[in-house]
Amino acid sequence: MAQASRGTSSLIDWKEVNASGPARAFHTGCVIGNSFYIHGGIMTKDSKDPSSSLFQLNPSSFTWSEVSFPGSPSLSHHASVALSNRYFVLIGGWNGKSRTADIFVFDTQKSLWIKPKVSGFPEGGGLSSHTATLLDNGEILILGREGSLRTQRRHGSGYVLTGSVESGQFTYREYTQATASRSGHTATIVGNKLYIVGGRDNNLIERHQGFKSGESSNVPATKKLADAIDKLESMAKYPGGRKNHIAIGGPGVLFLHGGETFDGRSREPVGEMFLYGEKPVLSFYKIGNSAVGRAGHVCAVKDDKILIHGGTGGRSTIYGNTFQLTFNF
Numbered sequence: 001m002a003q004a005s006r007g008t009s010s011l012i013d014w015k016e017v018n019a020s021g022p023a024r025a026f027h028t029g030c031v032i033g034n035s036f037y038i039h040g041g042i043m044t045k046d047s048k049d050p051s052s053s054l055f056q057l058n059p060s061s062f063t064w065s066e067v068s069f070p071g072s073p074s075l076s077h078h079a080s081v082a083l084s085n086r087y088f089v090l091i092g093g094w095n096g097k098s099r100t101a102d103i104f105v106f107d108t109q110k111s112l113w114i115k116p117k118v119s120g121f122p123e124g125g126g127l128s129s130h131t132a133t134l135l136d137n138g139e140i141l142i143l144g145r146e147g148s149l150r151t152q153r154r155h156g157s158g159y160v161l162t163g164s165v166e167s168g169q170f171t172y173r174e175y176t177q178a179t180a181s182r183s184g185h186t187a188t189i190v191g192n193k194l195y196i197v198g199g200r201d202n203n204l205i206e207r208h209q210g211f212k213s214g215e216s217s218n219v220p221a222t223k224k225l226a227d228a229i230d231k232l233e234s235m236a237k238y239p240g241g242r243k244n245h246i247a248i249g250g251p252g253v254l255f256l257h258g259g260e261t262f263d264g265r266s267r268e269p270v271g272e273m274f275l276y277g278e279k280p281v282l283s284f285y286k287i288g289n290s291a292v293g294r295a296g297h298v299c300a301v302k303d304d305k306i307l308i309h310g311g312t313g314g315r316s317t318i319y320g321n322t323f324q325l326t327f328n329f
Contacts, residue, residue, distance in 0.1 A: 013290050016322070018057075023310065025045075025312045027042075032085060034059070038310070039075070039080070039106075048096060052073060057322065067106075073095065074095055077094045079093070079127075082134075093127065093128055099125075102118060135214050137214075144184075192211060192212060202241055225248070240261055241262040243295075244296045245259025245295065256272075258292070273288060274286055305324055
């Protein structure tokens, strides 16, 4: 297992904190209360049979435990948000037979799976490799989808999801603001801007004004990301396109790690790490090439910890280890 910083700046890198967690890729995860939950995913490379397992990580001890209750759906390539610091809301994904726009909710207080009614999504359509971003008004912005361009044009590539667990009803409506068609991208709100990164071989990053996150931005760990920019030199040109990476927002800064590139440099997931900031000018900063090359992994930010788990790596391996981002300054 990769633990060292081979070929990377020692400024920021990943340290393994659990070597034997659940081996999953293209799963989804959320922080709720004092726990990091992950759900679903695949256990072997290119599998079409997604898992229904739900796991819980204690970020203090870095120990994983399975949370097994009836009603958990089998899904991969899905997205999720946390609502009311209680509900783990799963949106869309591949169910083993087709892409779906269904919603499933795990109530972490009652240890209960709930399946709300869903309306508004085009009949015959579904979502996978999309993103779900919680807004400050309680709505959820859904962007991107896998599938042919014909399918994407017919069903659209952006939706706003409204509703609540308490009402038992969620409704999709088409998102009218134009965005580039993507899948395997990230969508992160920093300040009042939405940053959509990757998921295609060009147009690496889109910025859209007028957004406010429904998640807390006062997280100590992300403040260190902003501090790191002053210690790095800006890149002469932007990185190339990538997909299935992770992105974490901090005060005025965006951190990117891993993914698969479109430029043919590598057939395996990369360990590249970048920071993107707007001050003093729009710039990317390369941190280095971590030994932890991953794609289809998930991330979590809890208090002073930034974590990643699972994902695919070299030689088609599906990993189960968990890493914490370390700052050496």
